[in-house]
Amino acid sequence: MQASVDEQWARYGRALIGSMSEVLTETPDETHANLLETADYWLSLGLVLGLRDPSQATQLLGVIEAHEAERGELERDATSLISQALG
Secondary structure, X not given: OOOOHHHXXXXXXXXXXXXXXXXXXXXXXXXXXXXXXXXXXXXXXHHHHHHHOHHHHHHHHHHHOOOHHHHHHHHHHHHHHHHHHHO
């Protein structure tokens, strides 16, 4: 049985909060809603770019994470987010 949209959205929200937990602990509580909304926007934008033009997404990722060690960390974080958000 497929999860409802509300359940999927809740799972995604928990994954987003979990992945941003370090940032949230380092910032004032009153900024958390804006930080999560911004993270959601940029994550969604990245997904659209990745689907529309994977080669450009790969190139942009290379600019963002120029060092191989940082890319490995980003890939581990992405794997964790996917498993949390999509179960």
